[in-house]
Amino acid sequence: METKQLMEKAVKFHGHSCPGVATGVLVAKYILDHDNEFSIDEELVAVVENDNCSVDALQSLLGTTFGKGNLIFKDYGKNNYTIFNRDRKKAVKLSAKPRSFGDRELSREERIQQLLNSNPEDVFEIKPVEFKPPERAQIRESIICENCGEPTMSTRIINYKNKKLCIPCYEQLKKE
Ligand SMILES: [Zn+2]
Numbered sequence: 001m002e003t004k005q006l007m008e009k010a011v012k013f014h015g016h017s018c019p020g021v022a023t024g025v026l027v028a029k030y031i032l033d034h035d036n037e038f039s040i041d042e043e044l045v046a047v048v049e050n051d052n053c054s055v056d057a058l059q060s061l062l063g064t065t066f067g068k069g070n071l072i073f074k075d076y077g078k079n080n081y082t083i084f085n086r087d088r089k090k091a092v093k094l095s096a097k098p099r100s101f102g103d104r105e106l107s108r109e110e111r112i113q114q115l116l117n118s119n120p121e122d123v124f125e126i127k128p129v130e131f132k133p134p135e136r137a138q139i140r141e142s143i144i145c146e147n148c149g150e151p152t153m154s155t156r157i158i159n160y161k162n163k164k165l166c167i168p169c170y171e172q173l174k175k176e
């Protein structure tokens with residue numbers, strides 16, 4: 001698919017046009033252009049190192065979403081994207097090149113156009129990486145928080161003063 005069409009689809013999902021979503025479109029374009037290695041019909045996992053607008057392009061174009069558990073967010077504040085294909089045991093990492101985000105003199109609209117006219121290789125350092133995908137999300141039992149009564153994933157329950165508490169209740173009660 002052409003970059004322009006990918007952008008249209010991503011903007012529809014994201015709600016506005018911006019340089020962030022254009023950046024994510026280039027990530028998705030690289031993956032879609034390498035469908036011999038990363039077909040979206042196979043089991044893809046995206047590990048992203050930011051939670052900015054770009055991630056919505058991956059959700060809408062690659063089908064890597066929070067709900068399905070194949071979108072993993074690491075809060076590193078970097079425009080890095082690692083895509084794994086569980087079926088073929090392949091992985092590739094796209095890391096934003098330092099200069100690609102430095103054009104401060106461009107307007108927002110010019111920046112979007114510049115990105116959309118670029119190849120993924122212009123904007124990202126692209127390298128195959130070792131196939132070490134994140135573990136699959138497990139379904140864990142729920143425990144009732146003894147303060148608010150809401151069922152809470154057992155791994156998020158904190159024992160505090162002999163009570164099993166969810167995180168917000170713990171944060172609240174420890175202040176009292
Ligand atoms: Zn945006």
Ligand SMILES: [Zn+2]
Nearest residue numbers: 145148166169
């Ligand atoms: Zn609670």
